[in-house]
Amino acid sequence: MPAAPRPDLPPIRRVHRRRRPSGEPPPLPRHLSASGRWWVALSGVVVLSGAVVVLTGSVALVDLADTRVLQALAATRSPGLSRVAEVTGVLATGRAIHLLWLVNLLVLAVFRRWRHLFVWMGVGLLVIQTAATAAATLQRPRPYEVAVLGPWSGFSMPSVPMAALAAFAVSTLYSLVPAGRRRNAGKWVVCGLLLVTAASRLYLAQDHPTDVLAGVVLGVTLPLAAFRLLTPNEVYPVVYRRGSPAHLDVSGARGEAITRALQDQLGLVATAVKPFGLAGSGGSTPLKITVKAGDAAEEEESCVFGKLYAATHVRSDRWFKLGRTLLYGRLEDEKPYHSVRRLVQYEDYVLRLLSDAGLPVPHPLGIVEITPEREYLLVAEFLTGAREIGDPEVVVDDAVIDQGLAVVRRLWEIGVAHRDVKPANVMVRDGTLYLIDSAFAEVRPSPWREAVDLANMMLVLGLRTDAARVYARARLWFSDEEIAEAFAATRGLTMPSQLRRMLRAQGRDLHAEFLRLLPYRLPPVRIQRWTWRRAGLSLVTAVVLLLIVAVGVDLLGSPL
Incomplete structure (x- = not known):
């Protein structure tokens, strides 16, 4: 078939492209933010202080200071205050923490927020195991010279119940509460709950003050760093509206980064970036990008088409193809992409191949890097009308x-x-x-x-x-x-x-x-095929699921 005549691209204004100097961050960098760095630094101070105390043999001084604080609180005890302390400390009990675990698991599963769920489970297991290992290593006994009124188990440094409560509270905040004013208000709620629970455990002499401090720092730092780095709000926003998780939010910081990257890398001056045709796309975020068409003195505008790909799309593609392999066996070319850069490079290559062959496809315009190895934008002709x-x-x-x-x-x-x-x-x-x-x-x-x-x-x-x-x-x-x-x-x-x-x-x-x-029919082509790869993947998947269930059951049954 000869190449069909195709209309030229609409006029698009091009400006000087800017090469990003070495060391300059990308248009949309990944960051921990100031509060996250502060908590990481605080956890480092706690670890360093503990090491200094153990190496210098000054444990007695810390025990003495903790005991004086607990004795002062014990002097204020009364039957009424003790009952209040027992009630306000219920959040740090094993039953309450296990209930919080199950509620989060069910909510995240119902809303299919799988990445948040996996991070939530991983952080919970990591915090509890780290706190339990540290307590078993330090082997600090419960407060002495003060009557312990509440239940307790194991060693006290760091406080495993406080670490678990802090970790699950912060994880709940970052996995279930949308970013913005509601999450900021939620941080104060979490802070208040931790303060009330800590006061209860100190009043009942279940923990030393430094036990509580170490447990809270550990329980806050790990989930805070994990959620901000592994589920940043720009890529994995917590939303409760309908829509595909593949469709990323292009407003705010991401929209500004796209506009900046288009000008720096392709010389296109974008004036608006909006989602387009989301109903027909489940593996990317299609965009209609309005760009300037005339000279600087003119106000003419045109449009280009963009497909925003992120690491989440590559992971979704990997899980999707794994599921198809387990369900249906060997299909042609079902190997997943290993990076978002390779995915975008391959689509751009195929689009240029089809265009060169005279096929009626949009004219390719290039690739834009938003965040290295994490987000890229494929730009092509927009088929207006x-x-x-x-x-x-x-x-x-x-x-x-x-x-x-x-x-x-x-x-x-x-x-x-x-x-x-x-x-x-x-x-x-x-x-x-x-x-x-x-x-x-x-x-x-x-x-x-x-x-x-x-x-x-x-x-x-x-x-x-x-x-x-x-x-x-x-x-x-x-x-x-x-x-x-x-x-x-x-x-x-x-x-x-x-x-x-x-x-x-x-x-x-x-x-x-x-x-x-049809004048005649051919036998259906068999698709359901067993291979050694399919059998191996099925076995590995079953083993992993059993291990997850076993660890979950063990965690739920373990005392805190």
Whole structure:
């Protein structure tokens, strides 16, 4: 198929690109913030002080100071205050901490905030094990010369109950409360709860003052650092609105970073960055970026298209493909990407390959780095006025059908499979069909993959027309054997989820309609295949799940 004439890019203003000097942070750096660094420094001071006390043998001085404080509190005891102290200290009991653990686990699982859940569980286990190990190493006894009124177990330095309570309270704050005023207010609530609980345990002489201090510092520092570094709000915001977790917030700091990076790296002066077409995208954040088109004195504007990829998308892709391997066995090219940079580089390469081959795809404009190895933006032409082929306002006539079939034929000729032919990726503008989103494309695919592309394209074209019409046009581009092979290779699993949903919504079995039109049928291509890799992954997954359950049960059953 000869390359079809395509309109040029709309005018876009270019300015001087700026190379970031060595040592300068990226547009959107990862940071711990001032309070996080302060807590890390405080934990270092606590560890250093403990080491100095142990090495210099000045433990007696610390014990004496702690005892004087506890004796002063014991002098204020009364039956009424003791009952109040027992009630206010309930949060540091094993039952209360276990309940907090289970509530957080259920809430995070219900809202499918898996990354926060894994960090929450990991931090809880780490804090409790670290505190218990430190207590067993230091072997500090409970307060002496003061009557201990409440229950206790094990050694006292650091206070394991206070460390666990602080860790779970901070983890709850960062995993369940949205950033902003509500989280800031929550910090004061957590601070108040820790102060009340600490006062209760000191009044009852369950811990020394330095035990409480060490436990709180340990319990606050580790989850604070973990959540700010592993689940930064810019990448993993805590939200309760509907939407895909793949769609990142592009307002605030991230939006400013995108605008700055576009100008520095591509010379594009962006005036607005907004999400676009989120309904058809589940593996990236598609953006409509308004840029200046004329000279500095002119106010003309144009648009470019951006796909924002972050490390979270690569991890989601990895888990998605692992799940498909466990459920369905070996599929073509289901190896995950190992970095977000490789993902963006590959999609940009495929887009340029398709463009050079004359296929109707958006013009590629380049790659923008937002945060090294964590966030990148793929920039391409914005198809102004184009609509998804499934839109009721799009006219699907014989010319559009022929263009869709010609696209698949050309893909076969250059040895590329798109692998994600669905209504959201087939656009029509002024009677011209465009193929977008080449993230899953494969160079030199198997014949099975090529056949799947043909069947999915025929199904997409048949959504707005009928099977007989599409089949009649397909016979002008493909042989009966090639069409029969396509529908032998395609069924529910190999159809994109959006295509399956639209077929169900129409109440049609379009696949069966095409099968009835075939002069003969080929045996279905077997997809469910067992391999040594699938068996090994299944075994490892089962073992890991059992270990997680065992550790959770052991933790819930252990006293604090």
